[in-house]
Amino acid sequence: MSDKPVRGSLIGDGLAQVGALALFLLQVLAALPRSLRHFTETIRQIFFVGAMSLIIIMTCGLFIGLVLGLQLYEVLSRFGSTASVGTVVAIALYRELGPVVTALLFAGRAGTSITAEIGLMRATDQLAAMEMMAVDPLAYVVAPRFLAGIIAMPLLASIFNALAIFGAHLVAVSWLGLDNGTFWSNMTGAVDVWTDVMNGVWKSAVFGGVVTLVATFQGYSTAPTSEGVAYATTRTVVYSSILTLAIDFLMTAFLM
């Protein structure tokens, strides 16, 4: 891979990137069985990416819940249906907002640091050193992070949802005076575990894979310089956000 950014058409570049990413995905999938030998490494990474993103995801979840509660209460009161605030908040969160916003936050928090970490390992020959010790960096470094993303994201999204529902409850019930029983009973009555909750879980698992795949790919194939690592980190946020939103649309349109 050359150090200089290749100048070409935007579409051509984009397609080349997607192709390279798809090839990388195949290599990572092939390395997955071998990476199970290093399963403690996967556990460590789950803890690492999860703990790293927890605070930001909880904070943002709370605020999004507060805002959702306010806006929806105001809008629904025009139709005299404030009783369904809880329902709408929960469905919006489980189906869309939870997985998507968590993925975007995850990309900014955990994705960037995965890219920087692996990029630095590339720049300081640590990946080459592993290869020379007959350890495959795809199995030892990349695959555990990829798995960790897939496992950690649904958990993070659930925490995000919980905090957001708590925030909406705070606004609608504690502040604006909606009846507590109405809030919960309407929500539990209308939200379906399989079509709403599990949809969100699948989505967030896929997004977790997408974000960590992009992050590890950018780190793995970075130009081995500080500038190269900086660019790669930026690209991680940009590409994983775009991919997350695009895949979200496709999954919603065709699978759910």
Add this chain to the structure above:
Amino acid sequence: MNADSASSTDALVRIRGLRTRLGAKVIFDGVDLDIPRGRITAIMGPSGTGKTTLLRHMTGQLVPDAGEIVVDGQNLAQLDRNGLFDLRERIGYLFQNSALLTDFSVFENVAFPLRQHARLPEELIRNIVLLKLQAVGLRGAADLMPAELSGGMARRVALARAIVRDPMLLIYDEPFVGLDPIALNQVLKLIRVLNATLGLTSIVVAHELSAVSRVADQIYLIAAGKIAAHGQPQELVRGETDWTRQFFGGEADGPVPFHYPARDYAADLGFTKGRA
């Protein structure tokens, strides 16, 4: 320079007709070289001549444009990834920039190859690692993190990691850089002792002629993409060819260019010919 067939049969590493180009630069232009078993071979040459690249070729990290590389009877071009990894398990490699894993302590860095490839009881791993760290004088530093080491200490830890599995081939890329005279002596002794007692083969890339001539059985001098000279240290130091006279005498003028290929100096500075 072609080695005679008698020595090439017992070469651990045999390279024939190596050609490599990196970017626009020709790095190797027909290199033949033999690393005899059980000996210490030094590879010397001006900075940027491709010594590290040569080591990367020998270990399959970089595929040359042309040429044949045979290591321990195996042609690298015909090895798949598993075959290459099997081979590398028997090679210890000291990187030019140490390349310690920054996440792990000194102890875990040295233990890493053991943990990855052998299921050994923890106590045995501990003993082996401490033994190797003792050999490089850093047993007391076992709990430090790589960021807490000086450059010279990092090199010695990397050296301990390279020898931890008692490989058949040890490759040192500039092992003497950043070592004080005491550590240098210890490392020199270590290289000699390892080679003698374990019966392994060593390749040392280094610039320090005095150090090299104390350990090496033979020296290859690489310059301008070719083997410029080959022989025992005493022979080469006598400086019978232009190449060796210049290189070992440290002179700027001679066949070995000190300058990286460049445009005309005057033109580069903005003076055109004909104007004062």
